[in-house]
Each structure stands twice: as structure tokens, then as C-alpha cells.
Amino acid sequence: MASHGVARASGPRTEEQRELDLDKIDRYRTLENQVRQKATDQSFGEETFQLTSKLLRINPEYYTVWNVRRRCLISGLLSGPLPGSSPSKALPSSSATDTPTTSSDASLASSLTRTQQPHDSQTIGHNGTTPEPWAGDLDTIKSELAFTIPLLMEFPKCYWIWQYRLWVLDQAVERLPVSASRRIWEEELGLVSKMLHRDTRNFHAWGYRRHVVTKLESSTLNGSSMTEPEFAYTTSKINADLSNFSAWHSRSQLIPRLLNERKADQAARKDFLERELNLVREGLNVGPEDQSLWFYHQYLIANILETPGYQTIAPDLTDEERKSYVESEIVEIKDLLEDYEDIKWIYEALLEYTLALDKLTKATPSSQHDLSSWLGKLRTLDPMRAGRWSDMEKQWSQA
């Protein structure tokens, strides 16, 4: 219904292919009808649960079936929240979930536990014989997380799988002691790192990572700030690939917290700013056509020059200091022209920063000659955005 990167078929199917498809459809629909019948009968036991596994492996986009699976878990498989834990926000009060498990295949919890691997040592009680009361839930949660991994590897952009995993992880918070729940969330961070290693720009994985980190930092899981290791993570991702816009973005999000947590004073903040400017400039020296780097450079310059809300790195710079930072960046960018005269980003930066500097110093506009010649270059090198260059010209010719 929304396919990406699949080549257009060259001709119609052969009759043989059609027969094969009809057979597949028949088997798929039989399975689907079984699940639907179970859901209609409010039968959320083991048999239904196993059917959802089969169906979701074929079609992980089928959100209703993920919901049936959730209902199976909360109406039998999971034993219930720990005594004293807060009432679950994750348990909706739909009619389905209110149904007691009186169906023929009820008591999924006990039947499934029989098929589980022996409990690992951590779930055995202190006397070494009786399992903890939450041991079954731990096994179920682990087995649900294991179930979705091959699906995620095959369909890394499927929203529903990511969402289901988060729901399962929330069940861990609801139903397990903090130490056990924390271990599960820590393993999750390992998984996200693996996903981001496979695809460094996976949008879902980056968002998911932020979510997992926030949870690990929360008091619910006895957490504390992970800003430093996460900042280091972005550094390693950027070192591996300068064009990783996602990593640069994540870095910019972490900086305000990082500096606050370091209790950075004015000198430390200036030092930090200079290091970041150097980092991105080193990148620009070898890849001035890389827009990820320029967006990050713009972020740093905005921090120096622009709206107070953006000045999160070194908010107490004097106007003189601001001016001198930007001037020296302009000089560095001009130097780039010696090696790269046909990169439009350079001219764009020169124009933007020069105009912004004029605004700051309320000086008479800088050499009209420079501005016009950069603009001329932009028009030649980047005719697609001609309308933007014209608007830009209007802006400074009015100023």
C-alpha cells in the first residue's frame, strides 16, 4: 500500500504464480479468521496467543493482532502488578480486558510456564528452592522481547513492533522488582546500539534510544543521569561518519544538560564552545559539501549570536566576544574558498553570518561588493533555490 524501493514488475503474473498466490492467500486468511474468531469470543488464552505469533511473523503491520496478543498477556499470562506498585496506566479498561479468563484455553500463565526454559539463577529465591513470585512474569517478558527481535531485524521501520516492545518493557516496570526491571531496560539499550550500528540513521531507533535512556535515568529504575555516556556515544558516531545528521542532532540536544551537570563556569563554557567549533570545522575542511556539518555549525553560530533562547552553551558572552567569535569563523570559512570555490554552502554561510554580524554590531552593512559577489555565486551554483536568494537580497538591500 506504500512500497519503497521495490522495482516495478515487468509484466503480469503467470497462471502458475497466480495459483501459488491464491494458495498463500487461502492459508493466510484461514489463520486470520482463526485469530478473529478467538477475539470475537473473547478467548485470550494460549491457543490464541500462539496463533498471534504465527500471524505476526507473516504480517507484523497487523496492529489489531498485536492488541490481541497484549490482551492474552494481561488476561492470564502475566500475573499482575507487584503489590504496592502504582496502578497501571498501560492497562486500558476496554471490555475485552475486563473479561475473566474463563474460556476453554484459560490459565495461559501456568500452561506457558511449563513450556519455558528453566528459570535462570537470578529468579530463584534466596533459599535456593522456591522461585520468586515474579519469576514467571520475568520469563514471559523476556520471551516477548525475544519474539520481536527477528521481526525488528526484518522490518526495522515498522512502528507497531517498536511500540509493542515498549509496552512489554513497561510491563517489566509494572511487574518486576526494580533491579530485574532495570537489567531488562539496560539490555534494551544494547539492542538499540546494535540497530543503530546496522543503520546509523534509523529514525525509530534514535527516538527509541532517547526513550530508553530517559527511562534508565528515571527514579523509577533507580537511575541517574546518562548525559556523559550519551554525549560520548554521539562523538563516536560522528567520528565514524561525519554525515550522521542524527548524531549531530542528538549531540545538540545533550549539550545544555551536559554543561549544567558539569557545573561548567564561564571559562569552561567558552572552552567547550571553541572545541565544538573546532570539531565541526575540521569536518568542514574535508567535507564542505556536507549539510549535516553546516546545520551544526549554524546551531553553534545561533548560540553565539541569535535569540536568547538558543544561547545555551555560553549565555554570558559579551557583545565583543560574540563579534570576535563570528569574525574568526568568517575568516576560517573564507579560507575554505581556496580549496573549494564551487561549494554553495560556503557562500551561504558567509552571507548569513555576515548579515547576522551586522545586525549584532548595528554597523553599517558590510561591503556590498562582497555580499553581491557571494549572492551571484549562490545563484550560479544553486539555481534551484533562486527564489530564496532573491528574498535574501531583498532583505539586506532594505536594511
Place this chain on the structure above:
Amino acid sequence: MSPTGQLSGLPILAIDSHVRYIQSLDTKKDELDYWLTEHLRLNGVYWGLTALHLLGRPDALPRQETIDFVLSCQHDNGGFGAAPGHDAHMLSTVSAVQILAMVDGFDDLETKGKGKQQVGTYIANLQNRDTGTFSGDEWGEEDTRFLYGALNALSLLGLLSLADVDKAVSYVVSCTNHDGGYGVRPGAESHSGQIFTCVAALAIAQRLDLVDKEKLGRWLSERQVPCGGLNGRPEKKEDVCYSWWVLSSLKIIDLVHWIDREALIRFILSCQDEESGGISDRPNDRVDVWHTCFGVAGLSLLGYPNMETVDPVYCMPKPVIERILG
């Protein structure tokens, strides 16, 4: 219906093929994909119907059958599932409202369905009253896509007052990034699809004053790549669907002239299957109704001749929006 005038020399939009392609979608029951995509059925009807309207053929799908199908997806709580037997979800509920709006079917919703008020209540109950954002269903996933969908459908139903619009607006603002774009949640990187949902939501709430148009326009205009198509994020490939989200966002902030209009028209037309109809993500890929809808909507927005005008905020025919919102 051949394009003439200022766009001479362009390939021709194969209107008849596209109409036939969309009409044929519900006859493909002998293809596995038809069954594997049932969780998108109602959305698919919205995409197909929107394309037909914009192609100037609003009657190409049978009206009463369409209404009956939509109503057969409704649950007692007012929400709609993607097809009969599928759970209610924000995304299919929004599609249902949009379809009913296009076929002028709100009366049927009142007489044969659960009524506007019940639909509005279902949607409004999905708002997180602490943060202002919306979840997709009872299981709690939150995303600015759902926030936009909620404002879209509630405004079409005339029930925007059921939601806390001010809170929703503050939430959108909290998703703003330093590059001027918006992410799926606060802190998430800018993404064209999410930018569209956030900017369009602000448009519905009449709070476009909160957008940094200059910065956002800069980021959006850089999505156009040399082939004329637009991508969703820096260093990604061009795609017809992302082209629509970038283009409609630029339109909402009045900066379409910051990209090359004719190059984009050419790119979209190069993705159509002239013979069998339909539009794909990139040239020579497999067509689908999703890219057909957004490709056609893009052409309409760019002023391709002989098409119905699209509303950039709702991605629906402009006359329909004018009829409903006045």
C-alpha cells in the same frame, strides 16, 4: 485534458490511467498484498478518493458503497478501525472523517452510524491532558502524527472545542528544533513528515505565528535534490511522498518559491506509470495508492493544469474544505 500554457514541454499526467488504477484497487483480491494491507484499508480509500477528486473525477468510486464501507468500520465507542474486525485507531478514524467529508456523508454518520459527537469524543479522549499530545489508541503510543490527525478530524467535524487546543499547541512548540524543524516528540530530530504534521496542526489552531518561517523554510528548501525530487531528511534519497510533505509545509508558510517548481513537477511525472496508472516513490519502482495520492496532490499544489486545487493543510480538495469550514 492535456497541459498547455506556461508548462509546455512537460510530460503529460496520465489522468485516465490513474483513475482506472485507483478504481481497480478493490478488485485485486487474488493478490496476497491486498490481504496483507487490510490494516490500511480505510486509509487507502482516503488516499484513492483524494487522488480521484484532485484528478477531477470525484464520482469514480460509488458514493453509497463508500459510505457503507466506512460506517461498517465504526466501533461503539465512535472510533473507526482500518476495516471491519480491526481495532479502532486514530489514523483510521481520521481517514474515515476525511472520506465522509469528501463524499458529503456526515448525515449518514448521524443516521446510520454512531454520530459526529461520538467520533469527536473518541478522538478527544485520546488527548493526554497533561502534555497536550495525543495517542493513537488505548495502548498509548504518542506521536505528533496523531496530534495533527486529531485536530484535522475534530475541525472537520466542527468539534475542535472538545480538545484542549492550547495545550496541543504548546506541545507542538516543545517539538521545535534549532534548525527550525519539528520532531515526533520533544528532542527528536527534524523530519519532513513530522514537520508537516506540526505545521499543519498549528495552521488548524491558527497559530502559525509560532513558526520560525525563515529557519524552517531554509531547512525545507534544502530537501530538494538535483533530480528535482525532495527528501525527508538531510542525506536521504528523494521520494514522492516526502516531496508532498515538504511542499505542503512550504506552502503553509508561503515559501514554495524557495524550491524549483518545474523540476519537482518533472520528478513526480517521471514516477508515474503511464500505461497501467499509479505513481511510485521513485522512477520505475512499484506504484501504490499512497504515492499516487501524494504525487497527484503535489502536482495540484504546484498548479499543474486542469486539476482540482488541493488544500495543503488537510490534503483534501479545497472546495470540500471550503464547503465544510466555510
